[in-house]
Amino acid sequence: MIDRLLVTAELGNVPAVLLINKVDITEPERLNSLQRIYRHAVESILLTSAITGEGIDLLRELTLDGITLLAGSSGVGKSSLANRLDPDLNIKVGEVSEYSGKGRHITSAARLHRLKETGWIIDTPGLRECAPWNMRKHNLWLCFREFLELADGCHFRDCIHHHERGCNVKTKTGTDLLPEERYLSYLKLLNEAIE
Numbered sequence: 001m002i003d004r005l006l007v008t009a010e011l012g013n014v015p016a017v018l019l020i021n022k023v024d025i026t027e028p029e030r031l032n033s034l035q036r037i038y039r040h041a042v043e044s045i046l047l048t049s050a051i052t053g054e055g056i057d058l059l060r061e062l063t064l065d066g067i068t069l070l071a072g073s074s075g076v077g078k079s080s081l082a083n084r085l086d087p088d089l090n091i092k093v094g095e096v097s098e099y100s101g102k103g104r105h106i107t108s109a110a111r112l113h114r115l116k117e118t119g120w121i122i123d124t125p126g127l128r129e130c131a132p133w134n135m136r137k138h139n140l141w142l143c144f145r146e147f148l149e150l151a152d153g154c155h156f157r158d159c160i161h162h163h164e165r166g167c168n169v170k171t172k173t174g175t176d177l178l179p180e181e182r183y184l185s186y187l188k189l190l191n192e193a194i195e
Ligand SMILES: Nc1nc2c(ncn2[C@@H]2O[C@H](COP(=O)(O)OP(=O)(O)O)[C@@H](O)[C@H]2O)c(=O)[nH]1
Pocket: 021, 022, 023, 024, 025, 048, 049, 050, 051, 052, 073, 074, 075, 076, 077, 078, 079, 080, 081, 092, 093, 094, 095, 096, 126
């Protein structure tokens, strides 16, 4: 899900920050592993807790400018974070899924909120799936930041870092520069990408 969201952001030219919420209850090993995997993948990683308030000042700074969109799976704390930024928003939290009387899912809408101090925030309903739009096989790799520098060392200029001979991205997979998890995500998305 994180990799899909990051690709979506890149394709839309939207600067992305990886926000890891619930740090008050996250095991340190899990935090370390996420930080290791995404260190070179995003501009910055923000650790927050909507309960203790950790990281909220940094999040507030990010929201001062323009429109900020919170995206991620249901239940990760998006609405809680928005409320923490501006308690007057009073958004309902804790609703992991909503069902109509007929037992079907209701698609609740994304909502744009004006923040008290300054800036705007969009709280989105929990995503169960994310299929980046207009994802193409030949340029998907450009959405994986840590591939960019490595690709300079590939034998072929048009290498898509899949099966090609002399692929430096593949060679560096599993090192500090490119965690295996990210490369495997790439292969999965490459498989879904259009020609
Ligand atoms: N421990 C802890 N619980 C949180 C945190 N943020 C949200 N929650 C809880 O997680 C549940 C889902 O939160 P919600 O804001 O509705 O998530 P959303 O679906 O992403 O909007 C609620 O019960 C929140 O109280 C956090 O930072 N730490």
